[in-house]
Amino acid sequence: MNSQLAEITQRIIERSKDTRKAYLDKIENARREGPHRGVLSCGNLAHGFAACGTEDKSDLRSMTKANVGIVSAYNDMLSAHQPYETYPALIKDAVKEVGSVAQFAGGVPAMCDGVTQGQKGMDLSLMSRDVIAMASAVALSHNMFDSAVMLGICDKIVPGLLMGALSFGHLPTVFIPAGPMPSGLPNKEKARVRQAYAEGKVGREELLEAESQSYHSAGTCTFYGTANSNQLVVEMMGLHLPGSSFVNPGTPLRDALTKAAAVQATRLTDLGENYTPIGHIVDAKALVNGLVGLLATGGSTNHTMHLIAVARSAGYIINWDDFSEISNAVPLLTRIYPNGSADINHFTAAGGMALLMKQLLDAGLLHNDVTTICGKGLDNYTKEPFLNDGVLEWRDGPTESLDKEVLAPVDTPFKPDGGLSVLQGNLGRAVIKTSALRTPHCHIKAPAVVFEDQFELDEAFKSGELDKDCIVVVRFQGPSAIGMPELHRLTPPLGVLQDRGFKVALVTDGRMSGASGKVPAAIHVTPEAFKGGLLCKVENGDMIELDTKTGALTLLVDEDTLNAREPRAADIGHHQIGMGREMFAGMRAVLTGAEEGACSLFVEQEQKL
Structure with missing residues (x-):
């Protein structure tokens, strides 16, 4: 071992x-206490097999x-x-x-x-x-x-x-x-059409056809x-x-x-x-x-x-x-x-x-x-x-790969590591999936462009505001804020910026999940902005450094300046009402942080620990 x-x-x-x-x-x-049917009262057990056939009732009564x-x-x-x-x-x-x-x-x-x-x-x-x-x-x-x-x-x-x-x-x-x-439409072709749609080069009909051929x-x-x-x-x-x-x-x-x-x-x-x-x-x-x-x-x-x-x-x-x-x-x-x-x-x-x-x-x-x-x-x-x-x-099973472009031998892997790193710095802790990146490591130092809703990014992208080296910050997306939604709508426009030659990355207390791709994304930032994480003090133009080699996730603003800043208040009420979201207010209030599983089920046990 x-x-x-x-x-x-x-x-x-x-x-x-x-x-x-x-x-x-x-x-x-x-x-x-088992077999559990054995501890049930006659009334309990009768309810439990009332709808069964005669043979199944007999079997369940036997306890064997x-x-x-x-x-x-x-x-x-x-x-x-x-x-x-x-x-x-x-x-x-x-x-x-x-x-x-x-x-x-x-x-x-x-x-x-x-x-x-x-x-x-x-x-x-x-x-x-x-x-x-x-x-x-x-x-x-x-x-x-x-x-x-x-x-x-x-x-x-x-x-x-x-x-x-x-x-x-x-x-x-x-x-x-x-x-x-x-298998349907190749994934590479699906990604190409999505990005072309983000650039306005194809319409909704072409996009829907590609998606339908992929998920078919x-x-x-x-x-x-x-x-x-x-x-x-x-x-x-x-x-x-x-x-x-x-x-x-x-x-x-x-x-x-x-x-x-x-x-x-x-x-x-x-x-x-x-x-x-x-x-x-x-x-x-x-x-x-x-x-x-x-x-x-x-x-x-x-x-x-x-x-x-x-x-x-x-x-x-x-x-x-x-x-x-x-x-x-x-x-x-x-x-x-x-x-x-x-x-x-x-x-x-x-x-x-x-x-x-x-x-x-x-x-x-x-x-x-x-x-x-x-x-x-x-x-x-x-x-x-x-x-x-x-x-x-x-x-x-087979003893060697039938397609080494898909499944590599263990002695000649695609990468020597599994492609998941932890980033840490004054912005908190985050994870980044590097296995899909174009290069083994990523180091970006660029000004922040801050959004508090993923839907705001579309307009900034279309207006050309993002046509530069930048680190896009999308905050107030964490578990306690709005339930930590995935942010995949950000992937096509950020991919376009990358293809245009700009150095871009994403920093967020939200999720990107299994489809995290070629854009460097420091995700699950904890503590989240809604609970006072430093993300809530980031302003447009602040320099941020993200380095997978050193594991740094750092807001390059001096401490005196940060101490003088008031935390940004979260304008997220529209994310907490409608589509049933108001019923989950109690759960959001007790969700643990991302590194603790973003879970509501062990709150009392975690407090004892």
Whole structure:
């Protein structure tokens, strides 16, 4: 095992000794109350299986057969989640065939950032993660289940499902993906059309046609954003069946994997001899493995918040320094858009998860002494699923890349590090994704151009105000201010400025997430401006220095001048009312900072710490 990764893992274990013990004690107490149907009164139990058929009622009364709870984020507005419509029936049939029962425990909300991007609804996006976690807990709260399956794909949904599942950490839990849509318009061409639209060179019809050719059918969007990062991380942590993350929907192999995952959930319960609860699977080593996979592939920066919140749900405390140090120890092995021109289907064709796992294991970059839903170790995850005369089987995966422009050998990586850095200075702490930048390092010293709403930038861009070297500051976008929306509408105009030869960068307490691209972006700045971070005192023309080599994020204004300045008051009321945003005022008020996961669920525990 790589010594640096071993050291980081041990540091996380030591740092989390008390919180992890409290978590394990909690889930062990919950386990001792089961099988949970056995503690229900006759009236409780009768309500729990009233709608079941005669055979299922008998099985549930016997207390000897597993009952699998299905928690789903299905809706047919999200292309990634539309395939889940048929999953409950597949799961119930598969579970019934092995003599157990499955019940649909509950649904959770699932919003699409692709639809809400640049719209008012985006202000709810990050907070929806905690709502999903709570909704998952409600679904599992009936004490009817011996295990669970979680159906979710996209941005905040999988982290929310993970957090909810970990609150019931005594239950074995299997995550079931639905897979990416087939490849459509190449991502490079889509980006070209978006930028041409920003310059006024093509109209809305051409833009809509390009977008429609890119996002064209059921399945996950094929670029390597948060949705596909979720799937990769969950498989790296051993919560998917091996090789199941990126099998296209609507195929016989996809259905076979769904049924096999459902059956696997019956094999891990406390009714048998192979009890494997999710709270034991998700330990420090599994979390580090997830981080290694994320960073080795240039995955979504959203996970600098999500994995912190997930870890906290399992009793672990991780921070951005852990991310940065793991990034330094792990080479960048993939080029998937926005870090390249390939999509997730190209990655799979080049060798996919099986080869990625094998290379990382062989290089000593993954902990192999872990527990997964398939047993001990990750060797099963170097295999690929196939159908042989209709029978699901796993075969050894490839031993070398079939396209080294997409998936590089570990000894000749695209970059020696994972492309995620922590910046720090008087402006606070921030993260920057460097894996997609044109050069390995970025150093910009330029005057600030300050905005307090992402929508203000369009007019400044069109007027030519930004035709210069500059660092664009977009503040009052943090968790407590307006819920920390993604700011992708900024990417095309800033990319145009970059192509015109100007040195530009973005500094914000908002998010850019999985599609962070070629424009240097210091994001998630904490403390956020709304809570008194120095961002609230930046003025137009102030010099700012951003340097990924030294890790500097510095406002170059003398201290006396800054002390004499009054903090800028936030004019954000229009972001807090309408589109349901007023209902989230209480949640915004208690959200932790970005480096603490921007989470509302552990406030009391964090205060005790």
